[in-house]
Amino acid sequence: MKLLSVRFAALRGTLLVTALYTATLLLTAPTAALAESMHDMHDMQGMQDMPGMNTPAAQPADVITATGVVKNWGAEKVSIAHQAIPQLNWPPMTMQFSLQGYQGQAFAPGQHITFAFKQVTTGYQLVSASTN
Ligand SMILES: [Cu+2]
Secondary structure: HHHHHHHHHHHHHHHHHHHHHHHHHHHHOOOHHHHHHHHHOOHHHHHHHOOOOOOOOOOOEEEEEEEEEEEEEEOOEEEEEEOHHHHHHHEEEEEEOOOOOOOOOOOOOEEEEEEEEEEOOOEEEEEEEEEO
């Protein structure tokens, strides 16, 4: 019996360690996974495929200000390599903004701009832009 109870105690110890390890994984993994999935969602294609999955930090109508470098300025959309946007928990990246409704001037590739944009159901719209 003594041997059995020792083995049982050892088994319980293993289970406890396993449980603690699992709990640690559960506590840490979702944070990393969430950050990763938010990064993925920031990809334009991903966002347009999942219009309901808005960034929780901002309401759809919020106008966000950021800085970046113009990569391409087209007739309907502009590509901007923007700096990190802590307000949205976004890392620096290049992304496209719709020019629908934009009334301001156009900028050339390479120009550093401060710009404002808002989220719409189809993606992100440029609201205003100016040189830094
Ligand atoms: Cu972006």
